[in-house]
Amino acid sequence: MLLTTFISLTTGKMSLSLGEILDVLFGAGTDRNETIIFQLRIPRIVPAILIGTVMGLAGAAMQTLLRNDMASxxxxxxxxxxxxxxxxxxxxxxxxxxxxxxxxxxxxxxxxxxxxxxxxxxxxxxxxxxxxxxxxxxxxxxxxxxxxxxxxxxxxxxxxxITPKQVPSKIQKAPESSKDNSRARSLLNMVRSRGLEPPRLLHH
Structure with a gap:
């Protein structure tokens, strides 16, 4: 967990060295590094540790209760x-x-x-x-x-x-048969563009 916390503090879009992190923790860091540590990374690391701990306790309780190592x-x-x-x-x-x-x-x-x-x-x-x-x-x-x-x-x-305004009027008014024919023609053109011969059933 300590290793994961250290990696989370040092890596990111703007990487920080161990010395820069120590300077921030002891109040000698720059404003940019303080913002990265205290406002971006620590607020994510602390909840992750707490959530992982609680999930582990919940899994252990379920495994003890159900007497099954795979329980959760x-x-x-x-x-x-x-x-x-x-x-x-x-x-x-x-x-x-x-x-x-x-x-x-x-x-x-x-x-x-x-x-x-x-x-x-x-x-x-x-x-x-x-x-x-x-x-x-x-x-x-x-x-x-x-x-x-x-x-x-x-x-x-x-x-x-989904409201009627979100659906184009052409799609609303188009009958089912025309939409099916359009899909069939699109599929037929795609098959022909790849040099394949479509089944005869699609020609009807």
Whole structure:
């Protein structure tokens, strides 16, 4: 981690030497180097270290809970629940009052906790231990459901963003048959330009 941090501090569009970095840290650096270190590189390095640490802890917790060395938060569908909750809140309620750097992590945390509670409630059975197998199966099912809901919502958002003004009038008024014929002619010309003989079926 120390080596990666050192490389991140020294390399970039404007490379800095070890001496220049030490001068900046001890208050003897130039304004340009201070801007590069304190405003550009350190604000990226510190969150990367924290996020990597948290992801490692989450993976270790999942592996211990499920008794599986390949387990991760994505195995139980917790990550999918976080993404779904963020998308539903932002798209449904159009929340714009808080900056995204505060809003998105909070929404993702709430969605992940909610998904985890749902999975544990569905996998729990009275008078029996909570087995890793039931957790994994329930988590996979809930994760697939969350992914499906996210895909449906994303598709609807993409369709709603396309307005008639964004589509040329010629394309709107062109019948399907003319568009199909135009595509067929384009494909036929491309085949002929490469010196190939198109199948006879395309001539009709």
């Amino acid at each position: 938060p994505g195995t139980l569908g917790i990550s999918a629940g976080s993404g779904l909750f963020v998308m539903l809140v932002i798209a449904g309620f159009q929340v714009t009052s808080l900056p995204s750097r505060f809003l998105l992590p909070a929404l993702a945390f709430i969605g992940g906790v909610t998904a985890a509670l749902i999975i544990f409630l569905l996998a729990y059975r009275r008078q029996s231990d909570l087995s890793p197998t039931s957790l994994i199966l329930t988590g996979v099912a809930v994760g697939m459901g969350n992914n499906a809901l996210s895909l449906i919502r994303t598709t609807r958002l993409n369709r709603s963003n």
